[in-house]
Amino acid sequence: MDRNTNFLLPRRALFAGSAAAAFAPVLLATPAGAASAPAAAPSAVIDVNRARAAPIPVAIPDFAGADADSRALGHNIAQVITADLANCGLFKPIDPAGFVQNAATGDVPDWSAWRNIGAQALISGRVADAGGGKVRVEFRLWDILPQQQIQGTAYTTANSNWRRISHIIADVVYERLLGEKGYFDTRIVYVANTGPRSRRTKRLAVMDQDSANNRFLTDGTWMVLTPRFHPTRDEIAYMSYANDRPRVYIFDLASGRQRLLGEWQGMTFAPRFSPDGASVILSATHDIGSNIFVLDLAGGHERQLTNSGAIDTSPCFSPDGSQIVFNSDRGGDQQLYVMNADGGNVRRISYGQGRYATPVWSPRGDLIAFTRLGSGNWSIGVMQPDGSGERILSEGFSVEGPTFCPNGRVLMFWRDTPARNASGAGYSSRLVSIDITGFNERMVQTSTDASDPAWSPLGA
């Protein structure tokens, strides 16, 4: 068993399951002399498709503060919000060099000054020491053309939560301007790869979606693969080679403890939690094949869902829990199949060129993302759950293992660069994110080579 290498804050427990409990958000009144958007009215000013074509110009001046520490924090908060909004590709933060007004919360914006530099929205804020190691962060979102406040909220929380406050504000901006929930207050669990290619040291690691706060969860004594977040608890299902017995484990992020999932004769792998978090779906090897099982976490009962004699693996539930997509070589080579949650009504959905693997169902339910293995390059793509409408988003020597962000708008996967020569020089594995329309592909920063990313739910 791997030793826990970090002391881990119980993140979700600490926040009691909702941002409201931890951050005590309070709505702010519109300052005198400014109008506010009707609270009940839909606030989206532009839809996501239009924002892709023309990212929303937004001004994000440093948050104000009465003292140097508050101003320094105000600068950092504005930086994190700016990076979140810029990286998603749907916003275009305006260069602060052009700002004429250093907006402070409560002040009515100089509408014409912001309009003149092309700002469609303004995010202003103020930071104040709330005593006892806590900070109060006020922010307001302004719609420049109609000259009104869209949102005003103040959060009070521990100083150390300042990055999360920034992500939560960026999520509010995303939701109020685009009309759907954001994904910035999230984390990525992945496998950190170090050491020679012949014997990579593979450690579980977790970081914020913007690569901050990276922590290694295991020390690399045993190889680990394919971590995936629980939908509501601070737990990760993954595969470990602990004691040379490759099996699925559950890692408790609060305690750092790991527990073996079930008792199996052979290898278990490819775990994912069900959408309600009550069970884990996985593969177990049996003779020449691998079958898919669902294991009830409370009772420990297992139910076998496939028995084709083939390799059935990489199962993933639909978000409503009624269907399971997986890959199988029952027809000769690897293809995607969908079946009912009880294992019935199996039908193949992939019919394009090549082999298909690692299907994951979008949290929105409308798409399945996959890896397509061509004879040369591989691809990351999406198709509808009935197999229609296939679109390829990214290609490369080896691109594998897509994972959806919670609102289903962005995929992350990993890209292997092949070795240049027989000694393995030039080989690397990196995380990459891409919008589901195939635009805004970007490398995700990690301190080591990285693979097997999985996105957390929102607020986790």
Added chain:
Amino acid sequence: MKMKLFGAFAALALLAACSGTPAPKTASTGSGAVAAPSGPVPGSEQDLVANVGDRVFYKFNASTLSSDAKATLDRQAGWLGKYPNVQVQIAGNCDDRGTEEYNLALGERRANAARDYLVAKGVAASRITTISYGKDRPVAMGDNEQAWAQNRNAITAVH
């Protein structure tokens, strides 16, 4: 596990010595250079690698045993018959032209194919364990057909 380092050296020697189809090592291919100075102890891992052949190779995305593979396993079965106290682990491996989870299952299939052949040749099943490393334990570091051919294997090790 303690013998893995030796296996890696053997693979390097193989890379250097062989430009064609991977073949089981024999003492005549020069592996004596990496064996213990006094020669392999009979019934040891070194003996298996140098005088029997510790690995068999598979075609792309397949676990069928070739005639070469069967010849190697026949020698392994004979050797295991000579040393009845030896326990072995067969590790199934894949090239990196398959996805991680699928390759875990494929590696297990390859290890099982080798095990089943040894059992059919009279080796007690209780002496053999299997493990799959999927595509995560390559013996050849390159990314070309020659390296992939060497990485599609089942490697028998004294356990």
